[in-house]
Amino acid sequence: QVSLVESGGGLVQPGGSLILSCTTSEGTFSSDYMGWIRQAPGRQREWVAAIRWTDGSTFFRDSVKGRFTISRDTAKNTVFLQMNNLEPEDTAVYYCAAEMKPVGRTWSAPLGSWGQGTQVSVSS
Numbered sequence: 001q002v003s004l005v006e007s008g009g010g011l012v013q014p015g016g017s018l019i020l021s022c023t024t025s026e027g028t029f030s031s032d033y034m035g036w037i038r039q040a041p042g043r044q045r046e047w048v049a050a051i052r053w054t055d056g057s058t059f060f061r062d063s064v065k066g067r068f069t070i071s072r073d074t075a076k077n078t079v080f081l082q083m084n085n086l087e088p089e090d091t092a093v094y095y096c097a098a099e100m101k102p103v104g105r106t107w108s109a110p111l112g113s114w115g116q117g118t119q120v121s122v123s124s
Contacts, residue, residue, distance in 0.1 A: 009118030020081040022096030035100035038092035047107040093117040
């Protein structure tokens with residue numbers, strides 16, 4: 001299992017932007033897909049975005065389409081989540097996840113492949 005480290009969370013006003021980064025301190029990513037999962041207090045965890053490591057194909061949940069962008073830097077083994085036009089409903093702990101896999105119309109990743117998470121808070 002690869003060790004993931006996220007950064008870039010914080011407090012932002014509605015309509016603002018943040019960029020999250022995820023990298024590994026151990027070797028390189030070997031998963032087909034990397035992605036982001038979030039969990040808000042009192043809500044079920046939900047996948048946010050996924051990216052295919054080889055060709056950069058991207059996938060998003062409907063509620064973030066057009067606002068979030070996922071990208072990767074293969075040379076630096078880093079995955080990014082650019083979040084624009086943030087809404088209070090985006091408030092959650094965001095986890096970078098390796099071993100993302102499509103499951104029907106959603107995505108999941110084993111808990112052991114997640115990072116430690118970074119808090120994103122959207123509030124005025």
